[in-house]
Amino acid sequence: MVVELVSVGTELLLGNILNTNIQYLSEQCAMLGLSVYHQVIVGDNRIRLAEALRMALGRSDVVILGGGLGPTEDDLTKEVCAEVMGFALKEDAHTHKRIEEYFKGSIYKEITSNNWKQAMVPEGAIVLDNDNGTAPGLILEKDDKRVILLPGPPAELHPMFKKQVFPYLKKLQPEIIRSQMIKICGVGESQVEDKLLDLIDQQKNPTIATYAKTGEVHLRITARAESEEEAKKLIKPVIKEIRSRFGDFIYSVREEETLEMAVVKLLLKYGLTVTTVESCTGGLLAGRIVNVPGASEVFREGFITYSNKAKRKYLDVSKSTLKKYGAVSEQTAKEMATGGVFAADCDACVAVTGIAGPDGGTEEKPVGLVYIAAYVKKKVTVKEYRFKGDRNKVREQAVVKALDLLRRSILENYR
């Protein structure tokens, strides 16, 4: 079955935002074994949107549109789709009620008239409830063609797709497609590909696809078969082979498990509490840990010690260490991690100190230099990293490496 993806929004044509939705939807379609041959992006323009939709309907079985469902004048995806497919718009009582409830208890006191536009739906459409906004998604079916309309904001599109569209599309697909994720941290993408070259060269069913994320590489093993059982059987030996090649670099084989979830799981498994001490990452590392529901079992407090004074006050980093080696040094990182464990009275600590830039770099200590220390079972491991990229990218990579160092230190010392 062929799917065409259409993104709607003048902001995309102006380059104001990055089109992450289209990557997400493409990946999901690949997981479902659906073929995507075209991605098309048009602006908030009635004529060009109608043209794009007509063309997509002519060459594809399913058209997924993202964007243009909001309450403003610009938003006309629903209206154009209804017109092209010959459906009248009428108010959906259920959606009207949901919008009412959405605004109840929100910070906005009044519901402006344009919000009610979002309760109008093409007759006969399947309405997809939006748990994260007011614009519902829609599925329109006609003459063996399907048009699926999704809201543009990723925080609305993703959960709606996952919960409501994914199962809908899965039912349309006679073949069983099963895919399994392998998540790797600590090995670069080209190294991962190099190590898998023979497997990738002979791949047919299952296939192996690599996805580079910040500091991580994800592998997706996808098999097509007539039954779930058969697909599983095809995947199993490939997973086993990849496990044997990457060992502990693999932190998860579960789609929904993030690196921070894997870390929290390990901490829970060994009954450990952890604290974080951050300089250049300024709270982002703790933020990732707290992102895991139930993190309070293992994480109670964290330190953001941006200044030297704060490093001394809370963590007892010695004045002479700071003076002799500097705030960004192996020695300071080590004392930060040790100090964190004692200050927070817990079992483990991960500390980050570095130069995120754009200023502050020297020839000896350039922008991108980051020290990460993990204190686990009375042992401190310190690693030096030299990250490329701007301030934000340096900090993001540091957070990933810090989580991974903590993970591997726990494995080494407790397993």
Add this chain to the structure above:
Amino acid sequence: MVVELVSVGTELLLGNILNTNIQYLSEQCAMLGLSVYHQVIVGDNRIRLAEALRMALGRSDVVILGGGLGPTEDDLTKEVCAEVMGFALKEDAHTHKRIEEYFKGSIYKEITSNNWKQAMVPEGAIVLDNDNGTAPGLILEKDDKRVILLPGPPAELHPMFKKQVFPYLKKLQPEIIRSQMIKICGVGESQVEDKLLDLIDQQKNPTIATYAKTGEVHLRITARAESEEEAKKLIKPVIKEIRSRFGDFIYSVREEETLEMAVVKLLLKYGLTVTTVESCTGGLLAGRIVNVPGASEVFREGFITYSNKAKRKYLDVSKSTLKKYGAVSEQTAKEMATGGVFAADCDACVAVTGIAGPDGGTEEKPVGLVYIAAYVKKKVTVKEYRFKGDRNKVREQAVVKALDLLRRSILENYR
């Protein structure tokens, strides 16, 4: 003049990589005052690529293609373009020499035969030297249409565009385009639209476009004119009018200025230092502040007090307050903000405590309930929010509101 962007690559259709090129090229075209009405993505497929190119040539003046210029079998953008436009391919001696030089001193000992494929160019094409790879870019001109071929890797595409394609396109364009951003926080997208309905209805030149971000709304005012001066003159009264309608809800009129930058700028302006105290946001708020280069001038330390014990230990939140009102309450937020100021010995503090979910909610205190307190000039302002969405979304919104509460508290007390 109308430009159409075409990305070529099956990896894009599989969602393996994010299409950052298309955002980059769109933004560059907008800066040049060129209109982009379509972005199209096709795979490494001869028939569909030829179709896409024919269609683009039919409706646009300039077609910019990215990707498919490499040495492998898959790469066929150049061949397809030459065929569709009726140009023969012949070897370009200059490019042949450049490829030879590129491999000299590289890690690859021999130049494989497929590399020479990259020296073949359509007759009469303008060749764009590639300083960062082996595939040259190309400009093909025919019957008032222009087709520009660029290599796919961003590290090759960006510099080639900037250095060679930007000046080429600029010469084609007589009109000037200028756009100005207005960034608003504290008013919802539909409310902003409502307040601007009359302006949006009569808009022609300049135009007003709204963009919803998490907790923010951005407006882009775009004017076309014959000179930079004239464009500025068209924009100025619109900005003034919008300022009069939104006042302090506008935090910036600069494209590159984020909310945290505006906050840090205000702190610097009034010579204030700040600290953060976070429960459910777990460091993300401090992370946003530290994201601003030079934040160390105003921010030295931050507290992540996830447990009640940590709230008492570092911030001196009273046991009876926690017991009587709970950790998520107006009273606790207030004591957290005040405690932060004294513990960190600074001028201002913003504190966040809330229930991010998915667990921990009750009927009285549901998931999404967040209290934010700002301590500024010995006064504490506390606000209650009820956010929608999942754990991550609740936390993201809380961070934005916390930054904004701090910003407005400073304005109120110091201006």
